[in-house]
Amino acid sequence: MSDKMIRLMKMVIAIQANPGISAQELADKCETSERTVYRDLRILDLVVPITNDGYGTGYRFIGNFAMYPLNFTEEEEMVFSILPSMLDKSKLSPLIDSVYDKVMATHVKEKQKRREAIENFTNLIQMGTPAYKADDDSPNYLLPIMEAIIAEKTLRAVYHTQSRNTVTEREIDPYCLVPREQRFYLIGYCHRKQDILMFRMSRFHGVEMTTKNFDKGDFDIHHYMKHTWSVHRGDSLITFKVKFQPDVVRYIKEEEMFVRPKMTDLPDGSLLFEATVNHEQGFLNWLAQYGPSAEILEPLSIRKQFIERLQRWMEIYN
Template sequence: MSVDLKKRFDRIVEILIQLQSKKVIKAQELADRFEVSLRTIYRDIKSLEQAGVPIIGEAGTGYSLIDGYRLPPVVFTKEEAMSFMGAEKLMEKFTDKKLMSDYKSAMYKIRSVLKHNERDSLSAIENHIIMGKSSYETFNQSVPHALQTVFESIAHKRQVALSYKGANDEHPDVRTIEPIGLFHENNFWYIGAYCLKRDDYRQFRADRIFTIEILSDTFTKKHITLAELLENRNSQIVATPVHIRVGLATAPHLDWQKKYFGFTHEKKTGEYVDLFFDLKSSLEYFARWFMMFADDATILEPPILQQMVETILNESITRFKNPIKAL
């Protein structure tokens, strides 16, 4: 079998698996997945139909398999089996307890259909992967089922009631929301949702949820997609250009944190490194971060940031010279 023929055969088999895994799949999605032209996908679909696979649909609307048609049990390659272990370890760190429990249950079923040598390979590497514990809580431990509740809400288009404590709130506030998606950003999970109380779209950080419950009420309207919500959010944020100069010895220590402030690029200038940012978060937040290494850094722009740091520094000096006596 020639290399090109084998590639086409493998792609057609993968297309068949994709058709079984989704209710409807568009040709463009398949073309993007396999990095081929739409014409190639149309030809592959035609080949499957000629082989007797009952495909319904057409170009432009999407394809699906007739209900009841199923492939024989799937056989995993060694590499695919290994990937499950990596995914399981990531799930331990990045999901809540309920979702992790469901995933482990699914993994037991997957292991049961693996070949003996594949199961042995998983067991051999299982204890050689450790995900370090985070220094912060990604979820409120009293709400171990937050993500699963949101998944169910989206699937059945049912409202969710939650008590939520924002960053500036003194007490949790009860909200009724219609979730449109979940996204992971800056080490936290967020729920993108339509908030009935605010009559607008909002995002809710998972670790700030105190209670969550799915309701019997269905969604009140058709919503925008999560991608549209994030695009709208980002388009409304005006970035502030920030330029600071940091000593060569200090600059490497900022590599991990600088990305959270809209870091764009850097330029070495003699004994210093110039760092450039398009800041979309609070200037005060940046100013307080800057204070951590201010003894070896200079703010070149904007002037308002210089003034802000000066104010914080003067207040700190005043407090240092006039300490509050312990009770």
């Protein structure tokens, strides 16, 4: 391979490893003059998507151009990034800079590709805006939260608690996202409350990923949500028996839920639905959408409450 070809390859690797690298830095790495670097860049520009956004910005690649894919853990990245400052280069091969640039080039590009993949995915997920907010007043924190979940990094967040109408700063270990009632909720360990809680995404006023690692231990989302019908969690279990009319049975059977109900088909085409939950309100809110096609059989106390609610509605509409 000619010296010129070797130099061109070095430049490609150096730009990938150091996005924004200057012509002078390229000249130093390739042991040549800035004039030669500019000439080589014009040649590379014919086959490689290189850009320079203006004075003082340096050179970088456009789009997804990359060489030699590689993957580093964050700990490996940290160690490798400080490696040059720890070595006595006078006792090493002159090729050490070239080797270092090749390795860093692969990692920088792979890290960029992972972030772009997460960003593209979050753009596919559209969330609604609370009625009291304007569209431009609702920042989307889905990307940093998903990054923190994947990297297992603690979040520093500002959160609005609706029930108390208070805004607090918290550190949260994000475990997973779940869709409930047409909204996204983050499940994670709250350091402030020292408990695993559910956070509604639209109530975050600020989110920042820290450098702190966390371990979610033996946390299991299905165990955590085992008896939780929607987002409210209680301490006592309540077993419901509901009879659904034939016109809604097929819709009930395709409902997606963490609670595992017992369903029994009845001779007249209706459905006996039995479920044990730890908070009644979420279940009753879900049940109300089926109107007279859903009849609460048990518990009798809840059945009576529902009758009283219907009577109050009748008074309003009469």
